[in-house]
Amino acid sequence: MLRCRKPTPPGLLEWCSPSEQDLQGPQGLPLTLGDVCLWLHAHLPLSDTEPAEPRTRDQKCVKCKEGLPVVVIRAGDAFCRDCFKALYVHKFRAMLGKNRLIFPGEKVLLAWSGGPSSSSMVWQVLEGLSRDSAKRLRFVPGVIYVDEGAACSQSPEDRAKSLAEVKLVLQTTGFPWHIVALEEEPVGTEGAYKAAVDSFLQQQHALGADGVERQSQHCTQDPHSPTGPPTTAQTQALSRLFDSVKTLTAKEELLQTLRTHLILHVARNHGYSKVMTGDSCTRLAIKLMTSLALGRGAFLAWDTGFSDERHGDVVVVRPMREHTLKEVAFYNHLFAVPSVCTPALDTKAPEKASIHRLMEAFILRLQAQFPSTVSTVYRTSEKLVKAPRDGCVAGPHCLLCMCTLDVDTAGPSSPCAVLGPGTRECSWGFVAPEVPSAPLCLQIAPRLLGLRPHISPRCSPLSRRPGWLLGPAAVLEWAGPPAAAGGESLSRPVMPPTPLWSAPWGCTVWVRPGVLTEGRARRSVQHALQGGPPGPGHGAAVLQLPSEHEGLALLGALATLHPV
Amino acid sequence: MAAPLSVEVEFGGGAELLFDGVKKHQVTLPGQEEPWDIRSLLVWIKKNLLKERPELFIQGDSVSCHSHPATHHRLSHRRPGILVLVNDADWELLGELDYQLQDQDSVLFISTLHGG
Numbered sequence: 001m002l003r004c005r006k007p008t009p010p011g012l013l014e015w016c017s018p019s020e021q022d023l024q025g026p027q028g029l030p031l032t033l034g035d036v037c038l039w040l041h042a043h044l045p046l047s048d049t050e051p052a053e054p055r056t057r058d059q060k061c062v063k064c065k066e067g068l069p070v071v072v073i074r075a076g077d078a079f080c081r082d083c084f085k086a087l088y089v090h091k092f093r094a095m096l097g098k099n100r101l102i103f104p105g106e107k108v109l110l111a112w113s114g115g116p117s118s119s120s121m122v123w124q125v126l127e128g129l130s131r132d133s134a135k136r137l138r139f140v141p142g143v144i145y146v147d148e149g150a151a152c153s154q155s156p157e158d159r160a161k162s163l164a165e166v167k168l169v170l171q172t173t174g175f176p177w178h179i180v181a182l183e184e185e186p187v188g189t190e191g192a193y194k195a196a197v198d199s200f201l202q203q204q205h206a207l208g209a210d211g212v213e214r215q216s217q218h219c220t221q222d223p224h225s226p227t228g229p230p231t232t233a234q235t236q237a238l239s240r241l242f243d244s245v246k247t248l249t250a251k252e253e254l255l256q257t258l259r260t261h262l263i264l265h266v267a268r269n270h271g272y273s274k275v276m277t278g279d280s281c282t283r284l285a286i287k288l289m290t291s292l293a294l295g296r297g298a299f300l301a302w303d304t305g306f307s308d309e310r311h312g313d314v315v316v317v318r319p320m321r322e323h324t325l326k327e328v329a330f331y332n333h334l335f336a337v338p339s340v341c342t343p344a345l346d347t348k349a350p351e352k353a354s355i356h357r358l359m360e361a362f363i364l365r366l367q368a369q370f371p372s373t374v375s376t377v378y379r380t381s382e383k384l385v386k387a388p389r390d391g392c393v394a395g396p397h398c399l400l401c402m403c404t405l406d407v408d409t410a411g412p413s414s415p416c417a418v419l420g421p422g423t424r425e426c427s428w429g430f431v432a433p434e435v436p437s438a439p440l441c442l443q444i445a446p447r448l449l450g451l452r453p454h455i456s457p458r459c460s461p462l463s464r465r466p467g468w469l470l471g472p473a474a475v476l477e478w479a480g481p482p483a484a485a486g487g488e489s490l491s492r493p494v495m496p497p498t499p500l501w502s503a504p505w506g507c508t509v510w511v512r513p514g515v516l517t518e519g520r521a522r523r524s525v526q527h528a529l530q531g532g533p534p535g536p537g538h539g540a541a542v543l544q545l546p547s548e549h550e551g552l553a554l555l556g557a558l559a560t561l562h563p564v
Numbered sequence: 565m566a567a568p569l570s571v572e573v574e575f576g577g578g579a580e581l582l583f584d585g586v587k588k589h590q591v592t593l594p595g596q597e598e599p600w601d602i603r604s605l606l607v608w609i610k611k612n613l614l615k616e617r618p619e620l621f622i623q624g625d626s627v628s629c630h631s632h633p634a635t636h637h638r639l640s641h642r643r644p645g646i647l648v649l650v651n652d653a654d655w656e657l658l659g660e661l662d663y664q665l666q667d668q669d670s671v672l673f674i675s676t677l678h679g680g
Binding site: 042069070071072078115116215282325326328329330332333341343344347348350360364365367 | 576577578579581582614616617619620644645647652653654656657664672674676679
């Protein structure tokens with residue numbers, strides 16, 4: 001619940017429709033939205049302090065004291081064009097240099113969405129690598145563009161038009177570029193994917209400090225995926241997937257998850273060890289608050305920090321963290337940075353259509369009154385630490401977001417997504433047969449599917465410490481209307497699911513809802529794996545959902561796997 | 565009595581989606597008693613150019629700016645995230661809504677919220 005001991009900040013409750021006001025995070029999260037709002041209210045300067053005097057054209061640039069000011073940054077600092085450019089470039093370089101994560105000769109993949117921030121980032125890299133700049137950057141970049149038209153329900157003609165514009169821009173950069181469609185979320189056998197990762201790791205050892213720049217590679221497709229544009233079947237499968245997700249919030253989260261997995265897959269396949277994304281300061285502040293609202297408070301440090309090492313061999317880096325959207329827009333306009341505008345999921349959506357939009361509006365309006373909002377939230381995110389919680393050993397990881405599960409396996413009444421053998425119920429209202437399963441981060445699955453987790457008070461506590469086993473599992477019910485049957489053992493006859501497409505190691509497979517026999521569940525999931533039966537290093541879980549939702553099957557080699 | 569003004573109005577960063585995808589508009593503002601300023605220009609745009617979803621461009625009587633705390637009027641109904649440049653300079657340097665338009669000025673509205 002949003003508990004406010006002080007009077008709520010002006011306009012806060014205005015943004016929350018009644019259903020958002022009773023947001024509840026799962027137990028044990030360090031921060032709630034209410035706590036953060038209270039903190040913001042206490043720390044932001046009040047509007048009755050004298051605001052900075054509005055700068056006029058008569059005053060000079062604050063830095064060089066002689067140029068005509070063009071842009072106002074922060075609370076009233078006016079800069080002329082050249083000083084602004086110097087400041088902008090300096091911020092970018094300082095962010096890279098301060099963190100010392102990118103080494104000379106390293107292969108870095110730039111994730112370009114066509115939007116202003118990522119275009120600005122690509123442009124900065126381009127300028128930084130040019131030979132006449134002082135202290136030029138010394139890594140080897142490539143650019144990737146993910147075509148999300150199917151998720152946003154664009155017509156094929158519009159998609160082709162955007163792709164043509166995109167290709168034009170990519171060719172001018174001169175970097176090796178990749179265009180992948182979201183439908184190609186890794187196709188191919190699990191064995192091939194794993195082999196790709198293994199070969200990359202071997203290559204890393206052999207590569208050493210090779211500083212050769214390879215400018216001549218132009219790959220358009222992931223070599224492991226079928227050549228040519230994505231098939232209609234794949235496009236329809238993706239459209240069906242997104243249509244089955246009920247809320248815009250869940251759709252956006254799903255899109256982000258799939259996009260991240262796809263970019264990482266391409267990075268692994270082509271030997272990139274770093275991925276740079278163009279998240280700006282404003283966007284990260286909005287993302288921080290949105291993650292809190294969605295119950296991902298435990299993972300803020302990874303979601304909004306400079307570097308994100310969850311995925312093991314590929315590190316995601318955010319060099320545009322200190323640039324606000326205003327600076328980015330000004331720079332792009334003043335220095336003619338090319339960008340491509342494509343419609344997104346939430347284009348023209350009303351303000352309360354999703355939690356992301358709500359937070360965006362909240363933060364930006366707060367920023368208009370309290371100009372230090374975004375920088376305050378940003379500085380907070382800098383202080384977040386990536387240490388695990390006390391008393392929590394490094395446990396298994398969520399298959400989708402790769403974060404350590406934030407549930408306690410020890411307490412008798414804590415919610416647990418791990419369904420062990422002989423466990424009839426857990427406090428989330430599952431009724432699980434005696435088959436093993438893979439752990440799943442509790443926040444991801446409900447959000448993706450647009451459901452709220454249902455804590456049924458009638459469920460008896462877990463009778464024994466759950467473990468997790470090898471092999472597939474089946475959950476017969478998800479808590480939702482009608483209420484889950486509590487306590488009885490359910491052994492309904494089931495039909496095997498039909499896989500829409502299969503994904504290798506570490507990725508997600510979506511299947512139609514079906515009813516599984518316990519005996520046939522194992523065989524059907526094996527069939528879906530297309531790479532052979534799950535070995536000792538693999539776990540799989542199939543969630544059976546009410547008929548209006550797609551089923552979800554997750555395959556993956558888990559970070560740790562213990563027999564019961 | 566202000567003479568008719570010829571002004572170039574441009575939209576970028578995704579804002580053009582609200583104007584049928586047309587980025588540049590050369591408009592002639594009719595003569596009127598009060599001199600034209602940004603506030604009245606916005607009203608004019610809303611009436612004549614804006615094709616759909618007016619609440620995504622304007623709320624109350626203004627678009628909002630990012631970093632300058634406004635010194636007047638209700639702030640709870642502004643549409644934040646749209647930058648305004650007049651002749652390639654930030655409108656905050658020119659007095660925001662009260663800047664008086666001159667002939668042959670170029671006003672650019674950039675949406676920062678679209679894409680990333």
